[in-house]
Amino acid sequence: MLKLYPAYMRLFIWRSRSLYFGPSVHLDAHAYATVALHVGIYRPFRIKIANGVWQSCRCAIVPAGIPHELDFEGGIHGKLFIERDSSDYLYFQRRFACPEQSLSLFQDDELIEQLCWIYELDPDKTVIENCLSDLLRCNGELNLVLDPRVQTAIDLICDEPDYNFSQQYLADRADLSPSRFLHLFKQHTDVPYRRFRTWKRLFLALESLNAVDNMTVAALDAGFADATHFSHSFRDNFGINPAYVFRGINRFEV
Known part of the structure; x- marks a missing residue:
């Protein structure tokens, strides 16, 4: 049987990534300036791009600048931002191999399990950072160089x-x-x-x-x-x- 955890809101900000957890109902049309990874911690959620149709999924990647609406219907929303001007962006691209300019809906059991673990155990911020680095396979090989x-x-x-x-x-x-x-x-x-x-x-x-x-x-x-x-x-x-x-x-x- 699924154990229910209190619906806490949590926000962690690093230089190259940010992680949010919390109960969510409906988010109006909005667009980020970097890539975002959305996860329904315990159940699927709904997402709609611009004037498109609502789609249900457990995980979604929304590229920068893409207007979209979200409806978690009171479920727990896990959201990870990866800053475009950081090497984390290269690891993110390699880990998820998603299109850069279009919405990607998918199922990733490792991702769901890892974020669920972080949400339920609420560990130290350093532990959370290390978990995310493991999830993104950040091994020090990639280095982003902008113009x-x-x-x-x-x-x-x-x-x-x-x-x-x-x-x-x-x-x-x-x-x-x-x-x-x-x-x-x-x-x-x-x-x-x-x-x-x-x-x-x-x-x-x-x-x-x-x-x-x-x-x-x-x-x-x-x-x-x-x-x-x-x-x-x-x-x-x-x-x-x-x-x-x-x-x-x-x-x-x-």
């Missing part, structure tokens, strides 16, 4: 999130026209510059929120105009209001 002009732009976004670097400024630094710079940036990150910048700012805001427990301060520190701007961006990227997540979260570690 240095793109890497410079990403470094600026992360180092000075509250500054709005213009496309013209970044293009000049890369010695490219704005249109050529934007094309190059999307080619290496899979999403437009502004969406990528917002994504990085969201996670910087989450890190700050973990430290100061003040959404307005966290939003301003990460480059958002105010808490409302942060909330709208959060909903656009995750399909849910941040207040719902952070009111119910039981464990949050950065």
Whole structure:
């Protein structure tokens, strides 16, 4: 007989990956700026891409920039983000061998068992990180190297999130026209510059929120105009209001 565990919300953030667990009902249409792995911890869930039909699955990989809705009907949602500008992305691609630009629905018993184990035992964050590395087969062989002009732009976004670097400024630094710079940036990150910048700012805001427990301060520190701007961006990227997540979260570690 299936043993039922309390429906806890947990969020863990590392530099190159993030892991979320929690009860979920329906997530409105949203799109991430990096690849996401969704898992129904105890039962299948439903997913719909854009104006398509609802499909049921146990595991799904959604590429960056793909609008989709999710319905877990109160089940436990396991969600893993892999940052596009990290070597973890190469391990993720190799481990799951999924199409880069289309939805992938599948069954992976090892993945389900590993995430179920993490959710139920709630181990130390270092243990969780090692489990994910084992799952992704991170053996140190792969090293992601981005175009240095793109890497410079990403470094600026992360180092000075509250500054709005213009496309013209970044293009000049890369010695490219704005249109050529934007094309190059999307080619290496899979999403437009502004969406990528917002994504990085969201996670910087989450890190700050973990430290100061003040959404307005966290939003301003990460480059958002105010808490409302942060909330709208959060909903656009995750399909849910941040207040719902952070009111119910039981464990949050950065």
